[in-house]
Amino acid sequence: MRSHLSFVICHLSFIIRHLSSVIPLLLTLSGCDFLPLTPTPTPISSLPPPTPPPSTPTPTSTPQSQPLIVTLTLWVPEQFNPYGERPGADVLAQQLADFSKIHTDLQVEVVVKKAHGRGGLLDFLRTARNAAPSVLPDLVVLDTADLEAAADSGLIQPLDNFLSPAEISDRFPFAVALGAVEEQTMGFVVAADMQQLAYRPALLNSPPVSWTQIVSSPVPFLFPAGGRDDDQVNDATLIQYLAADGKVTDPDGNPWLDEEVMVSVFDFYSTCISTTVISPAVVLSITDADQSWERFQAGEGGMAVVRAGRYWLEADEAVAAAPIPTRDGQPLSIARGWAIAMVTDDPARQALARLLLNWLVAPDHNAQWTQATGYLPGTRSALRLWDISNADRAVLHKVMEAAVPPPRPEVMATVGPAMQDALEAVLRGRTTPKEAAAAAVESLD
Numbered sequence: 001m002r003s004h005l006s007f008v009i010c011h012l013s014f015i016i017r018h019l020s021s022v023i024p025l026l027l028t029l030s031g032c033d034f035l036p037l038t039p040t041p042t043p044i045s046s047l048p049p050p051t052p053p054p055s056t057p058t059p060t061s062t063p064q065s066q067p068l069i070v071t072l073t074l075w076v077p078e079q080f081n082p083y084g085e086r087p088g089a090d091v092l093a094q095q096l097a098d099f100s101k102i103h104t105d106l107q108v109e110v111v112v113k114k115a116h117g118r119g120g121l122l123d124f125l126r127t128a129r130n131a132a133p134s135v136l137p138d139l140v141v142l143d144t145a146d147l148e149a150a151a152d153s154g155l156i157q158p159l160d161n162f163l164s165p166a167e168i169s170d171r172f173p174f175a176v177a178l179g180a181v182e183e184q185t186m187g188f189v190v191a192a193d194m195q196q197l198a199y200r201p202a203l204l205n206s207p208p209v210s211w212t213q214i215v216s217s218p219v220p221f222l223f224p225a226g227g228r229d230d231d232q233v234n235d236a237t238l239i240q241y242l243a244a245d246g247k248v249t250d251p252d253g254n255p256w257l258d259e260e261v262m263v264s265v266f267d268f269y270s271t272c273i274s275t276t277v278i279s280p281a282v283v284l285s286i287t288d289a290d291q292s293w294e295r296f297q298a299g300e301g302g303m304a305v306v307r308a309g310r311y312w313l314e315a316d317e318a319v320a321a322a323p324i325p326t327r328d329g330q331p332l333s334i335a336r337g338w339a340i341a342m343v344t345d346d347p348a349r350q351a352l353a354r355l356l357l358n359w360l361v362a363p364d365h366n367a368q369w370t371q372a373t374g375y376l377p378g379t380r381s382a383l384r385l386w387d388i389s390n391a392d393r394a395v396l397h398k399v400m401e402a403a404v405p406p407p408r409p410e411v412m413a414t415v416g417p418a419m420q421d422a423l424e425a426v427l428r429g430r431t432t433p434k435e436a437a438a439a440a441v442e443s444l445d
Helices: 002-029 089-102 121-131 144-152 165-169 173-179 211-215 235-243 259-274 280-284 289-297 308-314 347-361 363-373 380-384 390-401 409-427 433-443
Strands: 070-077 106-113 139-143 188-193 195-199 303-307 320-322 336-342
Touching (some): 070 121, 070 347, 089 106, 121 139, 121 144, 139 144, 139 347, 144 336, 173 336, 188 347, 195 235, 195 289, 195 308, 235 259, 235 289, 235 409, 280 409, 289 303, 303 308, 308 363, 320 390, 336 347, 380 390, 409 433
Parallel strands (some): 070 106
Antiparallel strands (some): 195 320
16 A cells, blocks of 8 residues: 555656646747737827826836827829929928828828829829729819819719808809809819909009900000910900800800800900000910910010919019900909819718818918919908908909809810901901901801
8 A cells, every 4th residue: 555655656746847847838839828928009099199297207117009190192283282393382381281280190191193184183083993092092183174074983072061151152153163063062172263454553544444445545455365275265355255245155055156246356356456455466476364474574565464373473563453354344254273172982081181171271271372372262261361452352352253164175175266266367357357257157067
Protein backbone atom coordinates (compact mmCIF):
# COMPACT_ATOMS: atom_id res chain seq x y z
CA MET A 1 0.00 0.00 0.00
CA ARG A 2 2.77 2.38 0.87
CA SER A 3 4.63 1.55 -2.31
CA HIS A 4 1.50 2.22 -4.40
CA LEU A 5 1.03 5.62 -2.74
CA SER A 6 4.64 6.46 -3.41
CA PHE A 7 4.12 5.58 -7.08
CA VAL A 8 1.10 7.95 -7.38
CA ILE A 9 2.92 10.79 -5.65
CA CYS A 10 5.85 10.35 -7.94
CA HIS A 11 3.70 10.63 -11.07
CA LEU A 12 1.85 13.63 -9.73
CA SER A 13 5.13 15.32 -9.05
CA PHE A 14 6.24 14.58 -12.62
CA ILE A 15 3.05 16.05 -14.12
CA ILE A 16 3.23 19.20 -12.00
CA ARG A 17 6.86 19.78 -13.00
CA HIS A 18 6.00 19.57 -16.69
CA LEU A 19 2.86 21.68 -16.41
CA SER A 20 4.94 24.43 -14.88
CA SER A 21 6.93 24.67 -18.10
CA VAL A 22 4.05 24.14 -20.57
CA ILE A 23 1.60 26.74 -19.19
CA PRO A 24 3.88 29.77 -19.91
CA LEU A 25 4.35 28.51 -23.47
CA LEU A 26 0.59 28.20 -23.99
CA LEU A 27 0.03 31.64 -22.61
CA THR A 28 2.69 33.06 -24.92
CA LEU A 29 1.16 31.48 -28.04
CA SER A 30 -2.39 32.54 -27.20
CA GLY A 31 -1.55 35.92 -25.65
CA CYS A 32 -3.28 37.92 -28.52
CA ASP A 33 -6.57 36.41 -27.46
CA PHE A 34 -6.38 37.15 -23.83
CA LEU A 35 -3.70 39.77 -23.18
CA PRO A 36 -3.58 42.29 -25.99
CA LEU A 37 -0.25 43.97 -26.49
CA THR A 38 -1.94 47.32 -27.22
CA PRO A 39 -5.19 48.69 -25.81
CA THR A 40 -8.33 48.09 -27.88
CA PRO A 41 -8.94 51.31 -29.85
CA THR A 42 -11.98 53.29 -28.83
CA PRO A 43 -14.60 54.18 -31.48
CA ILE A 44 -13.64 57.29 -33.48
CA SER A 45 -15.96 60.23 -32.93
CA SER A 46 -17.27 62.35 -35.76
CA LEU A 47 -16.97 65.45 -33.58
CA PRO A 48 -13.76 67.02 -32.25
CA PRO A 49 -13.04 66.42 -28.54
CA PRO A 50 -14.13 69.34 -26.35
CA THR A 51 -11.44 71.82 -25.41
CA PRO A 52 -10.65 71.39 -21.67
CA PRO A 53 -11.10 74.47 -19.48
CA PRO A 54 -7.82 76.33 -18.83
CA SER A 55 -7.84 75.40 -15.13
CA THR A 56 -8.16 71.68 -15.81
CA PRO A 57 -4.83 69.85 -16.12
CA THR A 58 -4.41 68.01 -19.38
CA PRO A 59 -4.71 64.28 -18.67
CA THR A 60 -1.60 62.31 -19.53
CA SER A 61 -2.51 58.75 -18.66
CA THR A 62 -5.70 58.30 -20.76
CA PRO A 63 -5.26 58.13 -24.56
CA GLN A 64 -7.43 60.68 -26.45
CA SER A 65 -9.45 59.62 -29.52
CA GLN A 66 -8.81 61.57 -32.74
CA PRO A 67 -11.70 63.22 -34.67
CA LEU A 68 -12.75 61.71 -38.00
CA ILE A 69 -11.98 64.12 -40.85
CA VAL A 70 -14.47 63.96 -43.72
CA THR A 71 -13.32 65.27 -47.09
CA LEU A 72 -15.86 67.12 -49.23
CA THR A 73 -14.96 67.36 -52.91
CA LEU A 74 -15.74 70.46 -54.94
CA TRP A 75 -15.20 70.63 -58.71
CA VAL A 76 -14.74 74.10 -60.23
CA PRO A 77 -13.85 75.50 -63.68
CA GLU A 78 -10.37 76.83 -64.28
CA GLN A 79 -11.38 80.47 -63.86
CA PHE A 80 -12.49 79.75 -60.30
CA ASN A 81 -9.32 77.93 -59.24
CA PRO A 82 -8.79 79.11 -55.64
CA TYR A 83 -5.06 78.43 -55.89
CA GLY A 84 -4.53 80.13 -59.24
CA GLU A 85 -3.56 83.70 -60.05
CA ARG A 86 -6.85 85.13 -61.34
CA PRO A 87 -8.58 87.93 -59.45
CA GLY A 88 -10.45 86.64 -56.41
CA ALA A 89 -8.55 83.34 -56.17
CA ASP A 90 -7.08 84.24 -52.80
CA VAL A 91 -10.52 85.25 -51.52
CA LEU A 92 -12.04 81.86 -52.32
CA ALA A 93 -9.00 80.04 -50.91
CA GLN A 94 -9.36 81.92 -47.63
CA GLN A 95 -13.10 81.24 -47.46
CA LEU A 96 -12.50 77.51 -47.90
CA ALA A 97 -9.80 77.59 -45.22
CA ASP A 98 -12.13 79.42 -42.85
CA PHE A 99 -14.82 76.83 -43.50
CA SER A 100 -12.51 74.04 -42.36
CA LYS A 101 -11.49 76.03 -39.28
CA ILE A 102 -15.11 76.31 -38.20
CA HIS A 103 -16.05 72.76 -39.22
CA THR A 104 -12.99 71.03 -37.83
CA ASP A 105 -14.27 67.60 -38.83
CA LEU A 106 -14.52 68.65 -42.49
CA GLN A 107 -11.97 69.53 -45.14
CA VAL A 108 -12.53 70.59 -48.74
CA GLU A 109 -10.70 69.14 -51.72
CA VAL A 110 -10.96 71.36 -54.79
CA VAL A 111 -10.57 69.75 -58.21
CA VAL A 112 -10.07 72.13 -61.14
CA LYS A 113 -11.23 71.13 -64.61
CA LYS A 114 -11.91 72.70 -67.99
CA ALA A 115 -15.17 74.60 -68.15
CA HIS A 116 -16.49 72.99 -71.32
CA GLY A 117 -15.89 70.37 -73.97
CA ARG A 118 -14.04 67.10 -73.87
CA GLY A 119 -12.40 66.71 -70.48
CA GLY A 120 -14.59 69.49 -69.10
CA LEU A 121 -16.77 69.46 -66.02
CA LEU A 122 -19.92 68.02 -67.62
CA ASP A 123 -17.95 65.50 -69.65
CA PHE A 124 -16.09 64.28 -66.55
CA LEU A 125 -19.31 63.98 -64.56
CA ARG A 126 -20.76 61.72 -67.24
CA THR A 127 -17.62 59.64 -67.58
CA ALA A 128 -17.01 59.24 -63.85
CA ARG A 129 -20.57 58.18 -63.10
CA ASN A 130 -20.18 55.13 -65.33
CA ALA A 131 -16.48 54.36 -64.93
CA ALA A 132 -15.52 55.50 -61.42
CA PRO A 133 -18.48 56.82 -59.40
CA SER A 134 -16.35 56.99 -56.26
CA VAL A 135 -14.46 59.99 -57.66
CA LEU A 136 -17.59 62.06 -58.27
CA PRO A 137 -17.65 65.32 -56.30
CA ASP A 138 -20.12 66.32 -53.64
CA LEU A 139 -20.61 69.75 -55.25
CA VAL A 140 -19.79 71.16 -58.67
CA VAL A 141 -19.81 74.65 -60.18
CA LEU A 142 -21.29 74.42 -63.69
CA ASP A 143 -22.03 76.83 -66.49
CA THR A 144 -25.77 77.41 -66.17
CA ALA A 145 -26.07 76.43 -69.84
CA ASP A 146 -25.03 72.89 -68.80
CA LEU A 147 -27.47 72.50 -65.90
CA GLU A 148 -30.28 71.05 -68.01
CA ALA A 149 -28.04 68.40 -69.58
CA ALA A 150 -26.63 67.49 -66.16
CA ALA A 151 -30.10 67.26 -64.65
CA ASP A 152 -31.50 65.22 -67.53
CA SER A 153 -28.61 62.76 -67.10
CA GLY A 154 -29.27 62.44 -63.37
CA LEU A 155 -25.87 63.90 -62.52
CA ILE A 156 -27.10 66.59 -60.12
CA GLN A 157 -29.79 66.72 -57.45
CA PRO A 158 -32.55 69.31 -56.85
CA LEU A 159 -31.62 71.98 -54.31
CA ASP A 160 -35.10 73.09 -53.25
CA ASN A 161 -34.96 71.13 -50.00
CA PHE A 162 -31.50 72.42 -49.16
CA LEU A 163 -32.22 76.15 -49.50
CA SER A 164 -34.02 78.31 -46.98
CA PRO A 165 -37.04 80.39 -48.03
CA ALA A 166 -34.91 83.50 -47.56
CA GLU A 167 -32.22 82.19 -49.91
CA ILE A 168 -34.81 81.28 -52.53
CA SER A 169 -36.62 84.63 -52.49
CA ASP A 170 -33.41 86.68 -52.35
CA ARG A 171 -32.36 85.75 -55.88
CA PHE A 172 -32.68 88.09 -58.84
CA PRO A 173 -35.21 86.90 -61.45
CA PHE A 174 -32.45 85.99 -63.90
CA ALA A 175 -30.75 83.85 -61.22
CA VAL A 176 -33.98 81.98 -60.54
CA ALA A 177 -34.41 81.25 -64.24
CA LEU A 178 -30.77 80.30 -64.88
CA GLY A 179 -30.75 77.83 -61.97
CA ALA A 180 -34.06 76.15 -62.81
CA VAL A 181 -34.75 73.01 -64.83
CA GLU A 182 -38.44 72.15 -65.23
CA GLU A 183 -39.37 74.34 -62.26
CA GLN A 184 -36.84 72.68 -59.93
CA THR A 185 -33.82 74.51 -58.58
CA MET A 186 -30.89 72.50 -59.93
CA GLY A 187 -28.24 75.15 -59.36
CA PHE A 188 -27.70 78.26 -57.24
CA VAL A 189 -26.09 81.06 -59.24
CA VAL A 190 -22.86 82.15 -57.57
CA ALA A 191 -21.40 84.21 -60.42
CA ALA A 192 -23.12 86.02 -63.27
CA ASP A 193 -22.34 88.47 -66.03
CA MET A 194 -24.24 90.64 -68.49
CA GLN A 195 -23.79 93.75 -70.62
CA GLN A 196 -24.38 97.36 -69.58
CA LEU A 197 -23.49 100.85 -70.74
CA ALA A 198 -20.35 102.74 -69.77
CA TYR A 199 -20.15 106.46 -70.54
CA ARG A 200 -18.02 109.52 -69.85
CA PRO A 201 -19.74 112.07 -67.58
CA ALA A 202 -17.33 114.72 -68.88
CA LEU A 203 -18.96 114.36 -72.32
CA LEU A 204 -22.53 113.54 -71.32
CA ASN A 205 -24.46 115.27 -68.56
CA SER A 206 -26.64 112.18 -68.16
CA PRO A 207 -26.66 108.76 -69.79
CA PRO A 208 -29.00 108.14 -72.74
CA VAL A 209 -31.87 105.78 -72.00
CA SER A 210 -33.50 105.47 -75.44
CA TRP A 211 -32.60 105.25 -79.12
CA THR A 212 -33.65 108.84 -79.67
CA GLN A 213 -31.11 110.07 -77.13
CA ILE A 214 -28.33 107.99 -78.69
CA VAL A 215 -29.07 109.30 -82.17
CA SER A 216 -28.92 112.88 -80.95
CA SER A 217 -25.83 112.28 -78.82
CA PRO A 218 -22.71 114.30 -79.63
CA VAL A 219 -20.35 111.39 -78.89
CA PRO A 220 -19.55 108.11 -80.69
CA PHE A 221 -21.27 104.90 -79.57
CA LEU A 222 -19.28 101.66 -79.36
CA PHE A 223 -20.76 98.16 -79.23
CA PRO A 224 -19.71 94.72 -80.44
CA ALA A 225 -21.23 94.26 -83.90
CA GLY A 226 -18.74 91.70 -85.17
CA GLY A 227 -19.99 88.13 -85.12
CA ARG A 228 -19.10 85.82 -82.28
CA ASP A 229 -16.81 82.82 -82.80
CA ASP A 230 -19.85 80.73 -83.72
CA ASP A 231 -20.96 83.37 -86.27
CA GLN A 232 -23.94 84.31 -84.13
CA VAL A 233 -25.11 87.82 -83.41
CA ASN A 234 -23.64 89.44 -80.31
CA ASP A 235 -25.75 90.07 -77.21
CA ALA A 236 -25.55 93.84 -77.83
CA THR A 237 -27.84 93.57 -80.87
CA LEU A 238 -29.88 90.69 -79.47
CA ILE A 239 -30.67 92.88 -76.44
CA GLN A 240 -31.99 95.63 -78.71
CA TYR A 241 -34.17 93.13 -80.57
CA LEU A 242 -35.60 91.55 -77.40
CA ALA A 243 -36.14 94.92 -75.71
CA ALA A 244 -38.23 95.99 -78.73
CA ASP A 245 -40.52 93.00 -78.08
CA GLY A 246 -38.83 90.78 -80.64
CA LYS A 247 -39.24 87.00 -80.31
CA VAL A 248 -36.93 84.23 -81.45
CA THR A 249 -39.51 81.43 -81.45
CA ASP A 250 -43.05 81.04 -82.77
CA PRO A 251 -45.91 79.79 -80.56
CA ASP A 252 -44.81 76.20 -81.24
CA GLY A 253 -41.25 76.86 -80.09
CA ASN A 254 -39.68 76.82 -83.55
CA PRO A 255 -36.94 79.33 -84.48
CA TRP A 256 -38.54 82.53 -85.73
CA LEU A 257 -37.77 86.20 -86.26
CA ASP A 258 -40.06 89.21 -86.14
CA GLU A 259 -39.39 91.05 -89.39
CA GLU A 260 -40.96 94.31 -88.23
CA VAL A 261 -38.86 94.46 -85.06
CA MET A 262 -35.70 93.66 -87.01
CA VAL A 263 -36.43 96.53 -89.38
CA SER A 264 -36.78 98.92 -86.43
CA VAL A 265 -33.43 97.83 -84.95
CA PHE A 266 -31.64 98.15 -88.29
CA ASP A 267 -33.27 101.53 -88.93
CA PHE A 268 -31.87 102.69 -85.60
CA TYR A 269 -28.36 101.62 -86.61
CA SER A 270 -28.71 103.25 -90.03
CA THR A 271 -29.74 106.54 -88.45
CA CYS A 272 -26.78 106.37 -86.07
CA ILE A 273 -24.48 105.89 -89.06
CA SER A 274 -25.95 108.93 -90.81
CA THR A 275 -25.39 111.08 -87.72
CA THR A 276 -21.84 109.64 -87.27
CA VAL A 277 -22.70 108.29 -83.83
CA ILE A 278 -21.77 104.82 -85.13
CA SER A 279 -18.75 104.02 -87.27
CA PRO A 280 -19.50 100.74 -89.12
CA ALA A 281 -15.82 99.90 -89.47
CA VAL A 282 -15.22 100.37 -85.76
CA VAL A 283 -18.20 98.44 -84.39
CA LEU A 284 -17.73 95.58 -86.88
CA SER A 285 -14.14 95.21 -85.67
CA ILE A 286 -15.40 94.68 -82.10
CA THR A 287 -16.49 91.07 -81.55
CA ASP A 288 -17.21 90.98 -77.83
CA ALA A 289 -17.98 93.27 -74.90
CA ASP A 290 -14.46 92.93 -73.49
CA GLN A 291 -13.01 94.44 -76.67
CA SER A 292 -15.59 97.19 -76.48
CA TRP A 293 -14.50 98.00 -72.92
CA GLU A 294 -10.81 97.95 -73.85
CA ARG A 295 -11.36 100.32 -76.78
CA PHE A 296 -13.42 102.58 -74.53
CA GLN A 297 -10.71 102.56 -71.86
CA ALA A 298 -8.18 103.49 -74.53
CA GLY A 299 -10.13 106.67 -75.20
CA GLU A 300 -12.42 105.72 -78.07
CA GLY A 301 -16.09 106.67 -77.96
CA GLY A 302 -18.12 108.53 -75.39
CA MET A 303 -20.33 105.56 -74.52
CA ALA A 304 -19.96 101.82 -74.99
CA VAL A 305 -21.73 98.54 -74.38
CA VAL A 306 -19.39 96.61 -72.07
CA ARG A 307 -19.31 93.53 -69.90
CA ALA A 308 -20.61 94.47 -66.46
CA GLY A 309 -18.19 92.35 -64.47
CA ARG A 310 -15.20 93.88 -66.27
CA TYR A 311 -16.52 97.39 -65.70
CA TRP A 312 -17.06 96.97 -61.97
CA LEU A 313 -13.63 95.41 -61.57
CA GLU A 314 -11.66 98.02 -63.51
CA ALA A 315 -13.63 101.29 -63.84
CA ASP A 316 -12.26 104.53 -62.44
CA GLU A 317 -13.89 107.86 -61.54
CA ALA A 318 -13.69 109.14 -65.11
CA VAL A 319 -16.45 106.80 -66.27
CA ALA A 320 -19.96 105.94 -65.10
CA ALA A 321 -22.43 103.09 -65.55
CA ALA A 322 -25.97 102.93 -66.89
CA PRO A 323 -28.40 100.41 -68.38
CA ILE A 324 -28.14 99.87 -72.14
CA PRO A 325 -30.40 102.36 -73.97
CA THR A 326 -33.32 100.65 -75.71
CA ARG A 327 -36.12 101.64 -78.09
CA ASP A 328 -38.61 102.54 -75.36
CA GLY A 329 -36.14 103.31 -72.58
CA GLN A 330 -36.95 100.11 -70.68
CA PRO A 331 -33.73 98.46 -69.42
CA LEU A 332 -32.87 94.93 -70.48
CA SER A 333 -29.78 92.76 -70.52
CA ILE A 334 -28.96 89.11 -71.09
CA ALA A 335 -27.48 87.26 -68.13
CA ARG A 336 -25.22 84.23 -68.17
CA GLY A 337 -23.62 82.62 -65.18
CA TRP A 338 -22.21 79.82 -63.10
CA ALA A 339 -24.16 77.84 -60.53
CA ILE A 340 -23.19 75.49 -57.71
CA ALA A 341 -25.00 72.15 -57.85
CA MET A 342 -25.30 69.09 -55.61
CA VAL A 343 -23.87 65.90 -57.11
CA THR A 344 -23.91 63.39 -54.26
CA ASP A 345 -27.17 61.53 -53.72
CA ASP A 346 -26.08 60.03 -50.39
CA PRO A 347 -28.21 61.63 -47.63
CA ALA A 348 -25.36 61.63 -45.10
CA ARG A 349 -22.96 63.35 -47.49
CA GLN A 350 -25.70 65.72 -48.67
CA ALA A 351 -26.11 66.94 -45.09
CA LEU A 352 -22.39 67.76 -44.95
CA ALA A 353 -22.24 69.19 -48.47
CA ARG A 354 -25.12 71.48 -47.56
CA LEU A 355 -22.88 73.13 -44.97
CA LEU A 356 -20.36 74.02 -47.67
CA LEU A 357 -23.09 75.06 -50.09
CA ASN A 358 -24.62 77.45 -47.56
CA TRP A 359 -21.18 78.78 -46.68
CA LEU A 360 -20.32 79.66 -50.28
CA VAL A 361 -23.68 81.24 -51.15
CA ALA A 362 -23.92 83.25 -47.92
CA PRO A 363 -24.34 86.92 -48.94
CA ASP A 364 -21.20 88.16 -47.19
CA HIS A 365 -19.00 85.46 -48.71
CA ASN A 366 -20.51 85.67 -52.19
CA ALA A 367 -20.36 89.48 -52.16
CA GLN A 368 -16.68 89.51 -51.24
CA TRP A 369 -15.75 86.86 -53.80
CA THR A 370 -17.78 88.17 -56.76
CA GLN A 371 -16.58 91.72 -56.38
CA ALA A 372 -12.98 90.46 -56.31
CA THR A 373 -13.41 88.22 -59.37
CA GLY A 374 -15.24 90.54 -61.74
CA TYR A 375 -18.52 88.65 -61.66
CA LEU A 376 -21.92 89.73 -60.40
CA PRO A 377 -23.77 88.05 -57.52
CA GLY A 378 -27.05 86.26 -58.01
CA THR A 379 -28.77 87.66 -54.91
CA ARG A 380 -29.91 91.09 -53.81
CA SER A 381 -28.37 90.67 -50.34
CA ALA A 382 -24.93 90.03 -51.82
CA LEU A 383 -25.22 93.11 -54.05
CA ARG A 384 -26.13 95.21 -51.00
CA LEU A 385 -22.81 94.19 -49.46
CA TRP A 386 -20.69 95.26 -52.44
CA ASP A 387 -18.28 98.05 -51.59
CA ILE A 388 -19.63 100.63 -54.07
CA SER A 389 -21.53 103.90 -53.76
CA ASN A 390 -25.29 103.87 -53.29
CA ALA A 391 -25.70 105.54 -56.68
CA ASP A 392 -23.65 102.85 -58.41
CA ARG A 393 -25.53 100.15 -56.52
CA ALA A 394 -28.85 101.59 -57.73
CA VAL A 395 -27.68 101.48 -61.34
CA LEU A 396 -26.39 97.93 -61.07
CA HIS A 397 -29.53 96.81 -59.26
CA LYS A 398 -31.65 98.24 -62.09
CA VAL A 399 -29.59 96.38 -64.70
CA MET A 400 -29.74 93.10 -62.81
CA GLU A 401 -33.46 93.25 -62.06
CA ALA A 402 -34.15 93.67 -65.79
CA ALA A 403 -31.80 90.91 -66.96
CA VAL A 404 -33.16 87.77 -68.63
CA PRO A 405 -31.60 84.40 -69.52
CA PRO A 406 -30.36 83.95 -73.10
CA PRO A 407 -32.56 82.15 -75.63
CA ARG A 408 -32.05 78.41 -75.87
CA PRO A 409 -28.80 77.44 -77.66
CA GLU A 410 -30.54 75.29 -80.26
CA VAL A 411 -32.76 78.26 -81.18
CA MET A 412 -29.86 80.69 -81.40
CA ALA A 413 -27.91 78.24 -83.54
CA THR A 414 -30.52 78.98 -86.23
CA VAL A 415 -31.58 82.59 -85.70
CA GLY A 416 -28.20 83.89 -84.46
CA PRO A 417 -26.32 83.57 -87.79
CA ALA A 418 -29.32 84.90 -89.71
CA MET A 419 -29.41 88.03 -87.53
CA GLN A 420 -25.66 88.52 -87.83
CA ASP A 421 -25.67 88.27 -91.63
CA ALA A 422 -28.47 90.84 -91.81
CA LEU A 423 -26.71 93.17 -89.36
CA GLU A 424 -23.47 93.11 -91.33
CA ALA A 425 -25.32 93.74 -94.60
CA VAL A 426 -26.89 96.89 -93.10
CA LEU A 427 -23.72 98.20 -91.47
CA ARG A 428 -21.68 97.66 -94.62
CA GLY A 429 -24.31 99.46 -96.69
CA ARG A 430 -24.98 96.45 -98.92
CA THR A 431 -28.73 96.51 -98.35
CA THR A 432 -31.53 98.44 -96.68
CA PRO A 433 -32.86 97.58 -93.21
CA LYS A 434 -36.09 96.26 -94.74
CA GLU A 435 -34.31 94.07 -97.28
CA ALA A 436 -31.92 92.72 -94.66
CA ALA A 437 -34.74 91.83 -92.26
CA ALA A 438 -36.71 90.11 -95.02
CA ALA A 439 -33.67 88.08 -96.05
CA ALA A 440 -33.07 86.99 -92.45
CA VAL A 441 -36.66 85.83 -92.04
CA GLU A 442 -36.61 84.02 -95.38
CA SER A 443 -33.38 82.19 -94.45
CA LEU A 444 -35.19 80.41 -91.63
CA ASP A 445 -37.66 78.71 -93.99
